[in-house]
Amino acid sequence: MADFLLELSKNPQARKLVQTLGLPLPMPEPLQRPRGPRGDRPLADRAVTLRTAESTLTPHVADALARAGASVTAVGTAAALDGLGDVGEAFGRRPIRTDLEALGGSKARVLVFDASDFAAIDDLDRLWEFFNPLLGGLARCGRIVVVGRPADQAPTAAAAAARNALDGFVRSLAKEVGKRGAGANLLIVEDGAEDRVAGPLRFLASERAAYVSGQPLRVSARAKAAPAAPETRPLDGKTAVVTGAARGIGRATARALADEGAHVICLDRPEDASAVAQLARELRGSPLAVDLLAPDAIDAITAAARERGGIDVIVHNAGITRDKTLLRMKREAWDLCLDVNLTAVAAITAALSDAKLLRANARVVCLSSIGGIAGNMGQTNYAAAKAGIIGLVRSLAPQLAKRGVTINAVAPGFIETRMTAAMPAGVREVARRLNNLGQGGLPVDVAEAVAFLALPSSDGVTGQVLRVCGGALVGA
Amino acid sequence: MPVSTSDRPSRRAVIVAGARTPFVKAFGDFLALDSIALGGHAARALLERTQLARTEIDAVVWGGVILPTMAPNLAREIALDLKLPETVEGMTCTRACASGLQAITLAAAAIERGEADVIVAGGSDSTSNAQIALPQKLVHALAPVAFGKATPADMLGVLAQLMPLNEVLPKMPRIAERTTGEVMGESAERMAARNSIAREDQDALAARSHHRAAAAIASGRFDREVAAVETGKDRRVYADGLVRADTSVEKLAKLKPVFARNGTLTAGNSSPLTDGAAAVLIMEESKARALGYTPLAAIRSWAYVGVDPADQLLIGPALSIPLALERAGLALGDVGLVDIHEAFAAQVLSVTKMLASAAFARDRLGRAEAVGEVDEARLNVHGGSIALGHPFGATGARMVTTMAHELHERDQQFAVLGICAAGGLGASAVLERV
DSSP states (O other): OOOHHHHHHTSHHHHHHHHHHTOSOOOOOOOOOOOSSOOSOTTTTOEEEEEOOSSSHHHHHHHHHHHTTOEEEEESOHHHHHTTTTTTGGGTOOOEEOOHHHHTTOOEEEEEEEOTTOOSGGGGHHHHHHHHHHGGGEEEEEEEEEEEOOGGGOSSHHHHHHHHHHHHHHHHHHHHHHTTTOEEEEEEEOTTOGGGOHHHHHHHTSGGGTTOOSOEEEEOSOSOOOOOOOSSSTTTTOEEEEETTTSHHHHHHHHHHHHTTOEEEEEEOGGGHHHHHHHHHHTTOEEEEOOTTSTTHHHHHHHHHHHTTSEEEEEEOOOOOOOOOGGGOOHHHHHHHHIIIIIHHHHHHHHHHHTTOEEEEEEEEEEOOHHHHHOOTTOHHHHHHHHHHHHHHHHHHHHHHTTTOEEEEEEEOSBOSHHHHTSOHHHHHHHHHSBTTSSOBOHHHHHHHHHHHHSGGGTTOOSOEEEESSSBSSOO | OOOOSTTOOSSOEEEEEEEEOOOEETTSTTTTOOHHHHHHHHHHHHHHHHTOOGGGOOEEEEEOSSOOTTOOOHHHHHHHHTTOOTTOEEEEEOBTBTHHHHHHHHHHHHHHTTSOSEEEEEEEEEGGGOOOOOOHHHHHHHHHHHSSOOOHHHHHHHHHHTOSGGGTSOOOOOOBOTTTOOBHHHHHHHHHHHTTOOHHHHHHHHHHHHHHHHHHHHHTTTTTTBOOEEEETTEEEOSOSSOOTTOOHHHHHTSOOSSSTTOOOOSTTBOOBEEEEEEEEEEEHHHHHHTTOOOOEEEEEEEEEEOOTTTOTTOTHHHHHHHHHHHHTOOGGGOSEEEEOOSBHHHHHHHHHHHTOHHHHHHHSOOSSOOOOOOGGGBSBTBOHHHHOBOGGGHHHHHHHHHHHHHHHTTOSEEEEEEEETTTEEEEEEEEEO
């Protein structure tokens, strides 16, 4: 079922009419999504206003923006601006250094606030001083990224307060700008991980993160750094496995990974063999028809991985729901849901790891769910499994880090798929609106997040849960 | 990029001589001469001045950008027009504004590989004779009429397909990038802004280009290189037509920007559309000496690079110059002459600024130190394309000839050339005095 309100709001006349008449209808802003695979300069010529900090992180942030092609206007103290040095010069992208007064209410596609120098509660005033005049000039579907340091590593209580305040600030800001299709997110960069900020920043500042909003994402140097890879076709020569690739999010993910150059092994149940074969042919990958619950499933997957000399990316996407209140839930429904959504993920990951079939700097991405974070009526089985995924990811991350392997979870919110199309119309209509952007996401939004975590440049992100939920109103 | 100095070829290609037509404004004195005719004039002048026996020539290699559709292999047409022996084969190459240099390095490579001993290489372009293409829609619609017998119904069908009429009218040709749709001046305008190149500096470079070119003409320095062209009965063009000895920074400052409202690029600090041709005689060194010639220079190295045309279209020479120098085993400081094609003053200044930038060396070349400053005294010593004009395919051959002579004039050992080209290309060569 298409989203009627979203379709309506794409029509400028209808949009105007609804707004003029003051109808109590939400008019969600149609999101701008990326066209085609990644390129060298995703932010080419985009106006980016950057608040610089007096910290070692600012030059890395500015450098990442310059390399991404952005036209950066930098504001901040004289010392912070001096700290930029010759960043961007080699690309003809030296940030224009100015101050907030001279900037007035100028327009920008992206606002980046480096808060890495926050040490005291008073420092929070800088947020108001920056965003209050500039927010009005933020483009529709603009992006906001706040960069901070982890509160749990703060030297003083006051610093921890200031650092943690960013979390509440960004979540609220995301709700405020969501009406315009814009998103705001927080990048928490640990000490020593400064040189890993570029990949996550590129993602969050671009339309590839269109449906990611109000989220904190932590960047650490925990996993061994990945060798440098090109920005265009970064997955060239790599092999990826996507489970549940026949349709929906899995299909979009397989496509996204193939677009970035990966050879994708498209895995789904034997019942969907023809759909998977067709997709694999289209993506120049290979099909693998396996039932994850079959006794030989793991052998089949490890054999396929061995044939390719190991794998670089595995996306545990296959999932099912068997909704019932716990009181009325049959044992089979409980078992099946946990077996597919959690047990199989743990077993496959362990088997690949034990057989040394996860290559160095491999990427493991597990699909969790907003249900696993917030809980959902009638989904005790599903939510238990999806929350279990988060536990799995957090526990495995340090174990895999030595070889540069990262493992993360992606937790989709309301995504327009076959699963949500089957919901009762009233519930679906309400569910769509319960986020900052007032609309459901598309499978491609989740695929973009998965592809981001699969990149070599995401070596700073491990053990994290990235929600693709438009800033859902439920869940922490 | 492979850099090898250990396996220098045993055969060495040398530049024996060069000759060119005067460079004149497009739609001017050379209106009746197309690229082939212009190329013929330059090549004929070269052969006359060197008194080369035509039987010694193995091949003609020619560069061109606006190629005539009916006879795109300029090289062979020139050879046939000049009545060179039928055995003189010909090939034409195109690499946008670096086409002339490309022809010369192709010739050098062929000689060093032993494919030939004597090659006439060069390039020519006639913007005045650019063909205006018919839209594909019209061409396809007319196909049944042009091929086979058209029935009245076919004719009606053709008419029906021609609507709406504006889609089948020929389009005004423009020098726009195919991938970005941006006119080259717009790209250069953005480069000026991004690299903070001031209008005054651009105008100063343009004025210097004119003054130096005018001085070279007045002193007779170009007489060895430029040969008069007869354009009609009692009508001869002797000298370059675009150089303005009387221009000044003040005069140039009065011109309005042409590519952006608040821009810095003007007709005065950009190269003009030009008609012209240039030819260079290249031989295997021992062959040249056996024929009694004294070679001017050898081509020590060359390099071609690509950059993203959507980013900084004309920054290529900032990458190709260091690469060519590296292949030659030289540093910028070892080179006494630097000749950079002046598509736009803003582009030359962007390139020299990046050569002097430590950040550029670090981030784009992976080097610890900047390539180096290019001081005005050794840069474009006789002016460049802004003053002399820029017949696309001819420019590379003009630069090679001027620099080959200049190595002797100034008693220098090395010269480096840098040319930017459409498509985001950069081209360079290092010349060594022989």
